[in-house]
Amino acid sequence: MIRIIRHSLREYKIPTIITMILVIFEGILECMIPFTIAQLISSVRLSDMDSIRNYGLVLVLLAIASLVCGAGSGMASADAVTGLSRNLRKDMFERIQSFSFENIDKFSTPSIVTRLTTDVMNVQQSFMMIIRMVMRAPVMIIFATVMSFRISRDISMMFLGMIPFVAVMLFIIVRLVMPVFRRAFRKYDNLNASVEENIEGIRVVKTYVHEDLEEEKFKKASHDMMANFTTAERILAWNAPLLQLCIYTVITAALYIGAQTIINSQGLTLNVGGISSIVVYGMQILMSLNILSMVFTMISMSMESAERIEEILDEEPTIKNPADPVLEVADGSIDFDHVSFAYGKDSAEVLEDIDLHIHEGETIGIVGGTGSSKTSLISLISRLYDVTGGSVKVGGRDVRDYDLDTLRREVAVVLQKNVLFSGTIKENLRWGDPDATDEELMEACRLARADEFISTFPDGYDTYIEQGGTNVSGGQKQRLCIARALLRKPKVLILDDSTSAVDTYTDACIRKAFRESLPKTTKLIIAQRISSVQDCDRIIVLDQGRINGIGNHEELLRSNTIYREVFESQQRKAVEENA
Numbered sequence: 035m036i037r038i039i040r041h042s043l044r045e046y047k048i049p050t051i052i053t054m055i056l057v058i059f060e061g062i063l064e065c066m067i068p069f070t071i072a073q074l075i076s077s078v079r080l081s082d083m084d085s086i087r088n089y090g091l092v093l094v095l096l097a098i099a100s101l102v103c104g105a106g107s108g109m110a111s112a113d114a115v116t117g118l119s120r121n122l123r124k125d126m127f128e129r130i131q132s133f134s135f136e137n138i139d140k141f142s143t144p145s146i147v148t149r150l151t152t153d154v155m156n157v158q159q160s161f162m163m164i165i166r167m168v169m170r171a172p173v174m175i176i177f178a179t180v181m182s183f184r185i186s187r188d189i190s191m192m193f194l195g196m197i198p199f200v201a202v203m204l205f206i207i208v209r210l211v212m213p214v215f216r217r218a219f220r221k222y223d224n225l226n227a228s229v230e231e232n233i234e235g236i237r238v239v240k241t242y243v244h245e246d247l248e249e250e251k252f253k254k255a256s257h258d259m260m261a262n263f264t265t266a267e268r269i270l271a272w273n274a275p276l277l278q279l280c281i282y283t284v285i286t287a288a289l290y291i292g293a294q295t296i297i298n299s300q301g302l303t304l305n306v307g308g309i310s311s312i313v314v315y316g317m318q319i320l321m322s323l324n325i326l327s328m329v330f331t332m333i334s335m336s337m338e339s340a341e342r343i344e345e346i347l348d349e350e351p352t353i354k355n356p357a358d359p360v361l362e363v364a365d366g367s368i369d370f371d372h373v374s375f376a377y378g379k380d381s382a383e384v385l386e387d388i389d390l391h392i393h394e395g396e397t398i399g400i401v402g403g404t405g406s407s408k409t410s411l412i413s414l415i416s417r418l419y420d421v422t423g424g425s426v427k428v429g430g431r432d433v434r435d436y437d438l439d440t441l442r443r444e445v446a447v448v449l450q451k452n453v454l455f456s457g458t459i460k461e462n463l464r465w466g467d468p469d470a471t472d473e474e475l476m477e478a479c480r481l482a483r484a485d486e487f488i489s490t491f492p493d494g495y496d497t498y499i500e501q502g503g504t505n506v507s508g509g510q511k512q513r514l515c516i517a518r519a520l521l522r523k524p525k526v527l528i529l530d531d532s533t534s535a536v537d538t539y540t541d542a543c544i545r546k547a548f549r550e551s552l553p554k555t556t557k558l559i560i561a562q563r564i565s566s567v568q569d570c571d572r573i574i575v576l577d578q579g580r581i582n583g584i585g586n587h588e589e590l591l592r593s594n595t596i597y598r599e600v601f602e603s604q605q606r607k608a609v610e611e612n613a
């Protein structure tokens with residue numbers, strides 16, 4: 035925890051130090067006030083008007099100084115604390131941006147979100163406790179003890195005797211409550227994961243009428259958490275009454291010893307003012323102990339959060355720029371040299387011995403059943419993942435030699451699970467090329483056949499896309515994503531099942547437009563429908579991570595069983611649908 039605070043505090047070190055200094059002063063002042071009150075009461079008893087005025091004045095000044103310190107430390111700590119969490123989030127977010135798909139798979143999205151929100155909050159809160167309380171409580175204990183010794187040795191000795199007893203009691207409570215809190219916080223993670231999965235998949239949940247089951251799942255996660263927090267609070271509930279008991283015992287004992295001393299010494303060593311202030315010191319000592327115990331509970335609870343944040347900050351991106359990156363992609367040729375690939379070290383290979391050579395400008399179709407590793411194959415070209423064996427070359431150079439931005443600019447991939455961001459259509463398209471002119475935008479949309487439906491929207495290219503693109507249809511979203519990829523004028527264009535929601539006629543128009551307008555761009559088209567790939571120069575049939583056949587439509591119909599069977603079954607279906 036110390037490490038991440040030191041790492042991310044940066045420009046907020048000064049407010050942190052100011053807070054700590056002011057808080058210590060505030061503690062000292064608070065200890066001086068009862069002492070002054072005692073002097074004031076004594077003066078009242080002696081009817082000494084001069085000292086009443088003086089002590090009264092001192093009291094007012096102390097109160098003002100304490101107020102200033104209190105307000106100042108409050109403001110400085112607000113700065114320091116929110117600044118720390120801002121920096122932490124920023125650092126984490128930057129790190130996450132550098133993550134490869136493999137890194138993200140490892141943490142899972144809900145867990146990353148929890149770390150960015152709940153965990154940062156926990157650390158923020160305990161940092162607040164540390165700078166406001168941890169310094170102040172010991173100072174208060176020492177000062178209050180010293181001051182009370184000045185008033186009465188006997189009573190102070192009794193306080194000291196009380197301290198170990200209270201400390202043990204608090205220690206027991208903290209020991210009991212800590213594991214429960216830790217468990218509760220881990221449950222929090224489950225709850226977040228459950229909520230996020232459900233909301234993200236709400237459409238699926240609804241179409242499969244799974245609401246009851248999901249509600250049950252949520253209720254369970256929520257109930258687990260409640261049970262843990264209730265147990266924790268029940269243990270903590272003992273804290274206040276036990277402390278009260280101690281305080282009143284101390285007060286009674288102090289008054290008893292004090293009264294005896296006054297009577298025996300006839301008010302020479304101790305007077306009423308002295309007793310009243312020593313009682314306040316006793317309370318201050320016990321309260322500070324209590325605060326310390328609470329702070330330690332809080333800190334140890336947030337330790338786990340701090341560790342989870344550290345995990346993100348320490349995670350090394352698995353895909354990084356090479357030391358001396360190539361900044362230019364020569365052409366759109368692609369070579370797979372005996373490539374094998376597995377997700378993660380211990381997982382089975384999903385691609386085996388792929389040897390494939392594609393010329394610049396060629397149009398390649400890729401077909402194969404779900405899970406035949408089509409997506410995995412194309413992910414290697416733009417280095418979304420790295421090969422485990424062999425090599426992938428683009429433009430004659432190993433993809434691992436390129437600057438990542440350069441490579442990904444030249445290899446445009448329209449992913450199967452494509453995403454639009456909230457913003458206007460124009461803004462979304464400009465992800466492809468921030469400097470594109472309006473004419474270029476329209477040209478790309480014309481090629482992707484997105485212009486037709488955009489012109490029917492009242493706001494045209496300024497139509498606002500909701501988060502996740504919920505206000506456009508699946509086929510419209512796909513066409514916008516294709517247009518966005520086209521704007522990059524890439525050397526390689528990969529469409530992963532990107533026209534599945536587009537009707538066959540529009541699909542054919544898009545392919546025709548590609549052929550005519552992008553002759554030099556190498557095009558890879560993954561599709562379920564044979565009709566989407568049958569006019570490609572070559573078609574690859576993938577089966578269980580291996581190339582089962584390569585050739586054009588006629589060749590494959592003749593030589594490849596899988597291809598022929600898929601084609602025939604789709605033909606039959608088409609005939610049935612038309613009948």
Ligand SMILES: Nc1ncnc2c1ncn2[C@@H]1O[C@H](COP(=O)(O)OP(=O)(O)O)[C@@H](O)[C@H]1O
Pocket residue numbers: 139377384402403404405406407408409410411
């Ligand atoms: N991120 C991932 N982590 C682990 N395994 C994965 C991941 N993505 C895909 N796989 C596995 O790789 C295999 C091929 O998947 P994929 O390339 O998506 O097939 P296709 O696109 O042909 O449907 C499947 O067995 C799938 O379970």
Ligand SMILES: [Mg+2]
Pocket residue numbers: 408409410450530
């Ligand atoms: Mg796929």
